Amino acid sequence: MLGLALMVLEKGAIVSGSDIEESKNTKLLKSLGARVVIGKHEALNIPSQNEPCIIIYSSAVKLDNPELLRARELNYICYKRGEFLGILAKSFETVISVAGSHGKTTVTSMITYVLLKAGLKPGYYIGGFPRGWEKNASCGNGKTLVAEADESDLSLNFLCPTVGIALNLDNDHAWNVGGLDKLHEGFKKYVFDSRIFLNGSENFPEGFLEELKTNGIEFLERENMQTGESLNSAEYNNLSTVVTVAGYFGITSQRTLDILKTFPGVERRMSRIFDSETLIVLEDYAHHPSEINAVISQVKTKYSDRKLIVLFQPHREKRLQFCFEAFVKELSKADFVFILPVFGAWENTGKKLEEELKKAIGSKSRNISYDWNNSAFELSSFIKPEEKTLLMLLGAGDINQIIKPLVENLSWRFK
DSSP: OHHHHHHHHHTTOOOEEEESSOOHHHHHHHHTTOEEEESOOOGGGSOOTTSOOEEEEOTTSOTTOHHHHHHHHTTOEEEEHHHHHHHHHTTSSEEEEEEOSSSHHHHHHHHHHHHHHTTOOOEEEOSSOBTTOSOSEEOTTSSEEEEEOOOTTSGGGGOOOSEEEEOOOOSTTHHHHTSHHHHHHHHHHHHHTSSEEEEOOSOOOTTHHHHHHHTTOOBOOOOOOOOSSOOOHHHHHHHHHHHHHHHHTTOOHHHHHHHHTTOOOBTTSSEEEEEOSSEEEEEEOOOSHHHHHHHHHHHHHHTTTSEEEEEEOOBOHHHHHHTHHHHHHHHTTSSEEEEOOOBOTTOOOOOOHHHHHHHHHOTTEEEOOSOHHHHHHHHHHHSOTTSOEEEEEEOSSSGGGGHHHHHHHHHHHOO
16 A cells, blocks of 8 residues: 555645554655544545545455445545556556565565666566665656566456566465465466566466467566576576566666676565574564475575574464465474464454464474563573574564564673
């Protein structure tokens, strides 16, 4: 929602909205002239009928939300977030969209960064934040848009990109869209709606690519590269994808690789938040078993001499239920796991699935509470100063709220 607000503010629209809590995002919008109500969703927050109004709402907003009900009572046009992004995208001459179950925020950020550094002034819409960036969206010069495409509610089907990219296709969000077949159908429609398709990986269901080829889809051939670096398959695929897109705009592969040497990375992706002689603390957005597998494999290779402790926040009950055994398998690779309550977003059934996860992992796991100060103290007390340790914070919810009290606790124990 932040990205859409930033883009329409640039276009000169009057923007208002509401959120339950103040955040850096709401503060940013206020500083740019948006009217933001904090604390309560209520009908009074919806503008009166004095002037034309469009309402945009996220998947987190239920149909009985008082603001949405009031908007419909006033016969305002109402769009879901992804639908409105599709409408905005139509105003650009060229649209590069990045879809995939994993890695799309990073790849969208990398493509945007390369085009900006090459002087193309693209518009962009990114789900996260490149490190050090104040904004995650802009209209640029209005000609080219690089956009992250969301499969969680199949809103990727509102985009009809010039170049549609699919990085991979995993079993994530299948429960949210009507099953795995529906998810596959959504990806296929996305590809069919793309003028040109760029395959960012080989990780697709059997027959997926063959069906596309037999239906006459135009493929943008991915460049083969020699980087001189040791890359795993996902890193190579991502880098090759970025180089190929840059080549579409006439930027040489060497120029792209040189630009990417200064790419700052993305917030909450292998972010180092604490470093001492014996303790390193990293945070990563990994919240699916495949992502956790990739992260743990990476850190076990790079930090093989360290004890691995994981603080994990399950993200959504349905994901934990759907992939329960896979979560147990991947998290059990750590030496010890602290498990926070499930971050439900708009799901809140009252179940205690985090306790079931703890039981399944066994004695090398412990449940921990959402009292961030107490949990930070518990974590820091558990880590032995004399033992070389890597602490990984894993999750896509609000687990990052523990960082400040955790660093404060660790600073006086690990100097």
